[in-house]
Amino acid sequence: MKFTRREILTAFLGLPFALSACKSNSETSSIDGEIVGASANIGHILRENRNVEVPANNWENLKVAIIGGGIAGLSAAWKFTRENFNDFVLLELESAIGGTARSGKNNFIGYPWGAHYLPVPFKENTELISLLDEMNLTEGKSQNGEILIKEQFLCREPEERVFYKGRWYEGLYLRVGASQEDLRQLNELNKQVDFWVNWRDTRGKRAFVLPIANCSNDAEVTDLDKITFADWLKQKGFTSERLIWYCNYACRDDYGLRLEQTSAWAGLFYFCSRVRKSGAESQSFITFPEGNGKFVNFLHNKVKDKTRLKSIAIEIIPNEKGIDITYLNTETNEIRGIHAEKVIFAAPIFTAKYLIRDFKQNTPDFVKEFEHNAWFVANLFLKDRPKNQFAKDFPLAWDNVLYESNSLGYVNATHQKGIDYGQAVFTYYFPMAEKGGRAKLFSLDWQELADIVLSDLSMAHKDIRALTERIDFMRWGHAMISPRRNFIWNGSREKATKPFRNIHFAHSDLSGIALFEEAFFHGLRTVSEILIAEPAGSGR
Amino acid sequence: MNRTPLLFLNVFIIATCGLIYELLAGTLSSYVLGDSVTQFSLIIGIYLFAMGVGSWLSRFIEKHIAEKFVEIELAVAVLGGFSAPLLFFAFAKLSYFSVVLYGVVFGIGTLVGLEIPLLMRILKDELDFKDLVSRVLAFDYIGALVASLLFPLFLVPKLGLARTSLLFGMLNAAVGIWGTWLLLPLIKKNVNLLRVQGFIIIGLLLIAFIKADYLTSLAEDALFTDNIIYAKSSPYQRIIVTKGKTGYALFLNGNLQFNSFDEYRYHEALVHPAFAALNANPKRILVLGGGDGLALREVLKYPSVESVMLVDLDPEMTRLSKNLPVLAELNKNAFEDSRVSVVNADAFVWLDNTEIAPFDVAIVDFPDPNNFALGKLYTTRFYNLLKAHLKPDSAVAIQTTSPLIARKSYWCIIKTLEAAGFSVKPYQTTVPSFGIWGFALAKLEPFETPKKLSENIERKFLNEQTFVSMFDFSADTSLPKDEEIEINRLDNQSLVRYYEAEWRRFE
Numbered sequence A: 001m002k003f004t005r006r007e008i009l010t011a012f013l014g015l016p017f018a019l020s021a022c023k024s025n026s027e028t029s030s031i032d033g034e035i036v037g038a039s040a041n042i043g044h045i046l047r048e049n050r051n052v053e054v055p056a057n058n059w060e061n062l063k064v065a066i067i068g069g070g071i072a073g074l075s076a077a078w079k080f081t082r083e084n085f086n087d088f089v090l091l092e093l094e095s096a097i098g099g100t101a102r103s104g105k106n107n108f109i110g111y112p113w114g115a116h117y118l119p120v121p122f123k124e125n126t127e128l129i130s131l132l133d134e135m136n137l138t139e140g141k142s143q144n145g146e147i148l149i150k151e152q153f154l155c156r157e158p159e160e161r162v163f164y165k166g167r168w169y170e171g172l173y174l175r176v177g178a179s180q181e182d183l184r185q186l187n188e189l190n191k192q193v194d195f196w197v198n199w200r201d202t203r204g205k206r207a208f209v210l211p212i213a214n215c216s217n218d219a220e221v222t223d224l225d226k227i228t229f230a231d232w233l234k235q236k237g238f239t240s241e242r243l244i245w246y247c248n249y250a251c252r253d254d255y256g257l258r259l260e261q262t263s264a265w266a267g268l269f270y271f272c273s274r275v276r277k278s279g280a281e282s283q284s285f286i287t288f289p290e291g292n293g294k295f296v297n298f299l300h301n302k303v304k305d306k307t308r309l310k311s312i313a314i315e316i317i318p319n320e321k322g323i324d325i326t327y328l329n330t331e332t333n334e335i336r337g338i339h340a341e342k343v344i345f346a347a348p349i350f351t352a353k354y355l356i357r358d359f360k361q362n363t364p365d366f367v368k369e370f371e372h373n374a375w376f377v378a379n380l381f382l383k384d385r386p387k388n389q390f391a392k393d394f395p396l397a398w399d400n401v402l403y404e405s406n407s408l409g410y411v412n413a414t415h416q417k418g419i420d421y422g423q424a425v426f427t428y429y430f431p432m433a434e435k436g437g438r439a440k441l442f443s444l445d446w447q448e449l450a451d452i453v454l455s456d457l458s459m460a461h462k463d464i465r466a467l468t469e470r471i472d473f474m475r476w477g478h479a480m481i482s483p484r485r486n487f488i489w490n491g492s493r494e495k496a497t498k499p500f501r502n503i504h505f506a507h508s509d510l511s512g513i514a515l516f517e518e519a520f521f522h523g524l525r526t527v528s529e530i531l532i533a534e535p536a537g538s539g540r
Numbered sequence B: 001m002n003r004t005p006l007l008f009l010n011v012f013i014i015a016t017c018g019l020i021y022e023l024l025a026g027t028l029s030s031y032v033l034g035d036s037v038t039q040f041s042l043i044i045g046i047y048l049f050a051m052g053v054g055s056w057l058s059r060f061i062e063k064h065i066a067e068k069f070v071e072i073e074l075a076v077a078v079l080g081g082f083s084a085p086l087l088f089f090a091f092a093k094l095s096y097f098s099v100v101l102y103g104v105v106f107g108i109g110t111l112v113g114l115e116i117p118l119l120m121r122i123l124k125d126e127l128d129f130k131d132l133v134s135r136v137l138a139f140d141y142i143g144a145l146v147a148s149l150l151f152p153l154f155l156v157p158k159l160g161l162a163r164t165s166l167l168f169g170m171l172n173a174a175v176g177i178w179g180t181w182l183l184l185p186l187i188k189k190n191v192n193l194l195r196v197q198g199f200i201i202i203g204l205l206l207i208a209f210i211k212a213d214y215l216t217s218l219a220e221d222a223l224f225t226d227n228i229i230y231a232k233s234s235p236y237q238r239i240i241v242t243k244g245k246t247g248y249a250l251f252l253n254g255n256l257q258f259n260s261f262d263e264y265r266y267h268e269a270l271v272h273p274a275f276a277a278l279n280a281n282p283k284r285i286l287v288l289g290g291g292d293g294l295a296l297r298e299v300l301k302y303p304s305v306e307s308v309m310l311v312d313l314d315p316e317m318t319r320l321s322k323n324l325p326v327l328a329e330l331n332k333n334a335f336e337d338s339r340v341s342v343v344n345a346d347a348f349v350w351l352d353n354t355e356i357a358p359f360d361v362a363i364v365d366f367p368d369p370n371n372f373a374l375g376k377l378y379t380t381r382f383y384n385l386l387k388a389h390l391k392p393d394s395a396v397a398i399q400t401t402s403p404l405i406a407r408k409s410y411w412c413i414i415k416t417l418e419a420a421g422f423s424v425k426p427y428q429t430t431v432p433s434f435g436i437w438g439f440a441l442a443k444l445e446p447f448e449t450p451k452k453l454s455e456n457i458e459r460k461f462l463n464e465q466t467f468v469s470m471f472d473f474s475a476d477t478s479l480p481k482d483e484e485i486e487i488n489r490l491d492n493q494s495l496v497r498y499y500e501a502e503w504r505r506f507e
């Protein structure tokens, strides 16, 4: 089925927007680009290779196989190496490592394809801090023991700006024209956040903290998961349009969901988990031009000889002796097999039902509780940055948000490098919060995607078409786990986190919230589970 | 009704307006482009020629002469009336300003050239030819005299260029509207439509007249009291050089960078203390910013200097300093010196990406931190990057804005330098064009405030006494005791916020 330009723009950007955009030009002929990455036909490959036989001399014996080279799989591999355990491999189906945290690079600068920042961890997150230390990102500790990150890796000011009715303003919350009542409600939201930041359960646990495994499971907090964030805001009497927008933006930005789709627990988690103590600012962001691709590349470098790219796990078969894994090298089309003792399953949880033999026949109920939403990300390569239309417009920031748009706006890759003139790469994010978003996304070609992005951005930047030389797209069919109502605390995560016949699950899905810290946590957790059973040093 | 005398009044007004537009264009162009002889001569020539074109074109108007006359009046009202604001705006925003300028002059000239022939044809039925020519031309020239007297004596000083042009645009429009009554019997077409158009145009001109201050502040009218002798927008900034009674001045994005009459005070104070703070003979010098070449001039006075690397963002700026005679003369052809090499790059990015042997002296001369892109050049990160290009005993001098006007900003920079591990001696001096101006002398090792300047170096301003006294701060410029001052980091850019708050008080 083919859609008209107006139908597509309406679906993505809304009707009023589409009407005005349709009058403008849709010229993209001078712009290059392609849809990159994320193989869409994995399902196809899996079906095609069902029950294939591995040639007898294509088998190898290993202690551990890690399936999936996202942050979770890479962190596990990194941890193994640090513990001097070397009898493992990591299989990654794509030709590039990193999963949703991967990045790209041209001759000028790196740019993210997905994840782009990590908030500075609290001092209690010692494992994560040891990674930051190893990467040489830290410079000592503050008086109260909190980690200090080198200035050049902390998001450079100005961090955010928002485009509203023709003008750019500082910050994300729209302060211009805010009424007394708007500000009162903002203040009230801060008080609510403050309440939860200070809240402790009887064992002294925080309500919201990273990793989620350390959050209190007291019913007073977990009951928040039973309503949506929209309902919570309503119950608390929040009506301010700009405040609701702000909260909605937070959900779309972090989870790819709208307010009405997000659990109130997850909504508050966003606001509370990165605030150290009452009244403190949210933790600063660690970021790089290539976003979390920096972590990916660092981890990958440490375990390069253990990673096998273009290697798609096809079947995982637990048996008496251990686990057999068959995988396909998508380049050579060769089928290979591994006899392993343990598997770290760091691929998305929903894929377990296609990969693990027992799950194929009898899928556990919890598997289908793990729902994902789709996103697309565009990298726009500009020969120069757009000019502000008004002298008083707030200047280009790191994160540039369009108040009236369904997109999340764009992040400027050159910002962190201090490059303020000329060439730039803008990374544009679009969460497909609606039902059927994935199908809609995959029905569009490059031309149509480019039109959406350019029509959207030209509302703020009249000159964007002329400045753009190239646009590449990444379609994330299963970008993020959805922390919808009644998922995070309904028991599914707990069940899925338990190893199944020597298969240890590590994907960030297990947290119910797609974050670096969670992927890292689960990667390391599976390593300790395995190494406790198998003390370090016993590997070859 | 005998309308003839009233029509002569029209001739008079039209003539006055016509000359006013010509004078406006001439004044405006010599004002922004400099070289008034050439500009006036060109404008008069083009204008008169265009009038000739207009007169000639009038023969092609055969019917509806009265309507055409009214329409032309309204067109002159629009084009002439808005000419000055339009030209200011074009000058501020466009790089092909002269095309717009001569185009507008030609357009007005052509329209004005149409007016008198048409009027004469309208009047020809009422007067005999001898009378007609003598009276029309007499009124025409009287109008010109009145215009040329009013313009310098009253209009420019009292109304300014933009309002003058708008005022005369309204007069032209009034003539047009009035014509719809005066020439009513001759008008065949829809007279009401003409009147509505006329009133709309007057209305617009009136609004613009009331808002003229705003319009010109959008442009640069109010900014420069002196003649502009050079103006260009580079991709990075708008560069303007003016010439006034006191000398030449350079503006970047409207901010004064130097005035030739006292710049030596600034540049001597910026450069020589760093050399005085050295123990060894300086050989390798780094100049960051300072594309005007004036700091370079001071640096090159030291015979021991073997090489100077100047890193300035804007190739247009360094090219201009090398090639514009007034600037080259001021910087003593510093850019021709074989010891100098120029890199056009953002100093922040350059320091971060460049591996090069360390320097003995670094002179840091950036514009004030009035935006984030400049603010990053005053952060701990920047000073740490700079550190990596110094030797343990190198000396650095930095321009650090006014400790009087922007006291907090000044001390914020000093503290930031200290936080980056520099030992700092703050100092200040008076530069009349700027006021009290602040600098920082910094080294990586603790050091004594230097007391002696290098010998045998020619200086106009600094002598031993002034040099020593520069390191003293008065009560109103010293470190504020009761205020907390943050360190300027990339991730807070506190300085830009201090600076904006402090300078806003003076706007």
Ligand SMILES: Cc1cc2nc3c(=O)[nH]c(=O)nc-3n(C[C@H](O)[C@H](O)[C@H](O)COP(=O)(O)OP(=O)(O)OC[C@H]3O[C@@H](n4cnc5c(N)ncnc54)[C@H](O)[C@@H]3O)c2cc1C
Residues within 6 Å of the ligand: A067, A068, A069, A070, A071, A072, A073, A091, A092, A093, A094, A097, A098, A099, A100, A101, A113, A114, A115, A116, A117, A118, A292, A311, A312, A313, A314, A346, A347, A348, A351, A355, A375, A377, A429, A476, A479, A480, A506, A507, A508, A509, A513, A514, A515, A516, A517, A519
């Ligand atoms: C657009 C976007 C923006 C984001 N922004 C941020 C952010 O700013 N900060 C943040 O903390 N988080 C962000 N996230 C979430 C973040 O990417 C994740 O939390 C984290 O990187 C997930 O890592 P993971 O290893 O758990 O999963 P994934 O990244 O999903 O990795 C799973 C890997 O398994 C591979 N795989 C799947 N099946 C197979 C198979 N059969 N065989 C072999 N390999 C297989 C996949 O190719 C993939 O590489 C973002 C996500 C998206 C999509």
